[in-house]
Amino acid sequence: MELRTTVRWAMAASAVLALVTTACATKEAPIVSPPSTTGSEFRDQPVRPDAPRRTGTAAPSLEPVYFDFNRYDIRADAKPLLRSNAKAIMENEQWGVVIIEGYCDERGSEEYNLALGEQRARAVKRYLSDLGVSSRRMEIVSFGEAKPAVMGHDESAWRYNRRSEFKTGS
Amino acid sequence: MEHCVSAALRAALVMALLAPATSRSANAEERPAIVVTPGSEQTYRAAVQRFADLSFFPGAERAAAFQRALAEALEFSSVFRVIDAEAFLGPAVTASLDDPPPVCSDWTQIGADALIEGELRVDASERSAEFRVWDTARCRRLLRKRYRESGVGDASIVARRIADDVVEAFTGVHGVSATEIAFVSNRSGSSEIYVMDADGSHPRAATANSSLNNFPSWSPNGDSILYTSYRSGNRPMLFISTRGQGRPGPVLRDGDSGRPQYRGVFDPTGDRIAVVLSAGGAAEVYTVRPGGRGLRRLTNNRVIDIAPTWSPDGKQIAFVSDRSGSPQVYVMDADGKNLRRLTYDGSYNTHPAWSPDGKWIAYESRIEGQFDIWLIDPDGNVNVPLVFHPRNDESPSWAPDGTKVAFSSTRRGRPDIYIIDLSGENLRRLTRDAGSNTSPAWGPYPR
Numbered sequence: 110m111e112l113r114t115t116v117r118w119a120m121a122a123s124a125v126l127a128l129v130t131t132a133c134a135t136k137e138a139p140i141v142s143p144p145s146t147t148g149s150e151f152r153d154q155p156v157r158p159d160a161p162r163r164t165g166t167a168a169p170s171l172e173p174v175y176f177d178f179n180r181y182d183i184r185a186d187a188k189p190l191l192r193s194n195a196k197a198i199m200e201n202e203q204w205g206v207v208i209i210e211g212y213c214d215e216r217g218s219e220e221y222n223l224a225l226g227e228q229r230a231r232a233v234k235r236y237l238s239d240l241g242v243s244s245r246r247m248e249i250v251s252f253g254e255a256k257p258a259v260m261g262h263d264e265s266a267w268r269y270n271r272r273s274e275f276k277t278g279s
Numbered sequence: 280m281e282h283c284v285s286a287a288l289r290a291a292l293v294m295a296l297l298a299p300a301t302s303r304s305a306n307a308e309e310r311p312a313i314v315v316t317p318g319s320e321q322t323y324r325a326a327v328q329r330f331a332d333l334s335f336f337p338g339a340e341r342a343a344a345f346q347r348a349l350a351e352a353l354e355f356s357s358v359f360r361v362i363d364a365e366a367f368l369g370p371a372v373t374a375s376l377d378d379p380p381p382v383c384s385d386w387t388q389i390g391a392d393a394l395i396e397g398e399l400r401v402d403a404s405e406r407s408a409e410f411r412v413w414d415t416a417r418c419r420r421l422l423r424k425r426y427r428e429s430g431v432g433d434a435s436i437v438a439r440r441i442a443d444d445v446v447e448a449f450t451g452v453h454g455v456s457a458t459e460i461a462f463v464s465n466r467s468g469s470s471e472i473y474v475m476d477a478d479g480s481h482p483r484a485a486t487a488n489s490s491l492n493n494f495p496s497w498s499p500n501g502d503s504i505l506y507t508s509y510r511s512g513n514r515p516m517l518f519i520s521t522r523g524q525g526r527p528g529p530v531l532r533d534g535d536s537g538r539p540q541y542r543g544v545f546d547p548t549g550d551r552i553a554v555v556l557s558a559g560g561a562a563e564v565y566t567v568r569p570g571g572r573g574l575r576r577l578t579n580n581r582v583i584d585i586a587p588t589w590s591p592d593g594k595q596i597a598f599v600s601d602r603s604g605s606p607q608v609y610v611m612d613a614d615g616k617n618l619r620r621l622t623y624d625g626s627y628n629t630h631p632a633w634s635p636d637g638k639w640i641a642y643e644s645r646i647e648g649q650f651d652i653w654l655i656d657p658d659g660n661v662n663v664p665l666v667f668h669p670r671n672d673e674s675p676s677w678a679p680d681g682t683k684v685a686f687s688s689t690r691r692g693r694p695d696i697y698i699i700d701l702s703g704e705n706l707r708r709l710t711r712d713a714g715s716n717t718s719p720a721w722g723p724y725p726r
Contacts, residue, residue: 139376139409139411139423139424139425140422140423140424140425141424141425141427142424142425142426142427142440143726150483150485150522150523151472151474151485151486151504151520151521151522152520152523152524152525153484153485153486153487153488153520153527154487154488154525154526155487155488155489179605179627208513216645216650216671217627217629217645217650217673218586218599218606218629218630218643218673218674219493219494219674219717219718220494220541220542220555220585220586220599220629220630221583221585221586221599221606221629221630223515223541223542223562223585224541224555224561224562224583224585225583227539227557227561227562228561228583231560231561248513250513250514250515250539251515251539252491252509255470255491255493256491262689
């Protein structure tokens with residue numbers, strides 16, 4: 110066993126020696142490239158348990174409202190719902206800050222939908238503010254096309270995913 | 280001498296025979312006219328010898344696996360077709376790289392334009408290979424080089440780096456098989472950033488925080504990924520992760536902590552980041568220096584301005600605005616001046632991606648309810664489809680050599696990442712795992 114290992118070492122050493130001498134003799138020394146960084150890992154850590162919650166609790170009496178494709182103006186059918194939401198928010202001080210979330214259906218650029226979801230949430234906030242809800246009690250956040258309310262890939266799902274929802278922090 | 284002349288004649292003949300096939304005149308009336316051409320129009324044929332295994336403990340299967348990996352990486356380029364070793368007249372296995380030149384006629388006779396010889400060493404802590412590549416028609420050695428990768432693992436990374444060198448030796452443009460693509464997947468249950476090799480192999484998580492993560496963007500040196508995450512609370516924020524470092528850090532400073540941060544994109548030098556922040560009632564485009572200083576606002580209005588992409592010289596930014604009433608692509612100087620509208624066709628044009636050679640801006644366009652990838656030149660003179668399919672094709676990202684584009688497509692139902700040549704050929708699906716796979720970001724060349 111020991112002898113075989115020695116033989117292997119000798120073979121390897123002579124191979125290297127041969128390589129070196131021939132390379133020098135023929136000036137064929139290769140270009141040597143440094144190791145690449147490709148393949149080394151990115152790391153992450155789970156969100157800390159004490160980090161703020163991603164979403165609050167759904168406010169029981171605050172109805173979601175829906176939007177048309179690529180639009181963020183408040184639809185006529187949404188206005189009665191928002192009026193009753195405004196009344197509920199003003200009557201329930203204990204809810205504290207209400208978070209108005211904007212969402213889109215799955216179609217189109219995700220980044221555009223993030224910006225569009227913000228516009229939807231902002232339009233709702235503006236409407237509630239006009240009805241007398243204090244701006245200090247409202248925050249907006251967009252999730253774009255992430256977190257659809259209804260799974261599906263046609264209008265029957267999309268119509269319920271283009272929406273604004275309400276969450277309360279408490 | 281005689282065989283060199285005949286090889287040149289053969290090459291000319293092959294090119295003449297291939298010419299009608301590559302112009303795709305047969306089905307020109309069925310397809311929209313595509314005036315773009317890939318980085319290299321010519322296809323070469325390569326003979327890849329089985330490398331001599333000089334490992335301390337050699338193994339026949341190791342050299343065979345390496346040979347397969349090298350062949351796959353060469354064919355990934357779309358530049359090479361690899362000749363079956365059964366057809367070889369010359370030696371199937373490299374004897375020594377210090378041998379005299381090969382008998383080139385052995386290789387030209389089987390149609391090989393390139394011959395690759397090599398030696399392989401794989402040990403406990405190192406994978407290395409040395410190779411030389413021959414232009415068989417001129418019987419000239421184009422390159423001899425040695426690669427060494429530390430750590431354990433398969434040697435396919437070395438094979439891919441060799442293939443990319445061989446591509447450059449023949450075309451003048453470095454291959455991209457050794458690059459990586461970042462993307463977003465919900466395969467674990469939450470939307471996380473992943474990185475895979477450019478051929479779709481070795482997918483691995485780059486984030487694991489169980490919140491929403493999106494829009495990966497590489498630093499030009501490939502060490503860092505910038506992305507948008509809801510990891511710190513009820514609001515999207517920009518983070519940067521660097522290889523080998525534990526905790527991702529915020530991109531902007533504390534003073535900007537109040538408002539949503541939607542997306543960040545490094546400029547080609549790494550000196551600036553274009554960022555999309557909510558301001559004054561809508562998303563706006565800014566630039567900032569890495570570290571968070573020097574925040575500068577480029578767009579200033581109450582409409583959506585998003586999706587910045589840098590020209591390769593860093594002097595201009597293309598982006599999306601809905602100031603006209605629908606999302607369209609615009610171009611401005613990197614200081615916000617000299618704004619001009621680029622796209623006019625259709626009512627939904629988003630996600631511009633400027634090609635590495637500066638000649639094209641790929642973007643996604645919605646026509647009759649269908650999203651496709653289009654190419655427009657920065658002057659707006661030529662506007663042609665790259666990917667056309669009844670299902671949705673979105674989020675184009677360029678390979679660093681500018682010959683391929685990655686995108687996401689729902690053509691098989693749930694979105695997956697695909698790549699395609701600039702010629703519209705060689706469509707290839709990269710993600711095969713469960714879940715939705717979106718937002719590809721093709722990484723830079725490895726250093």
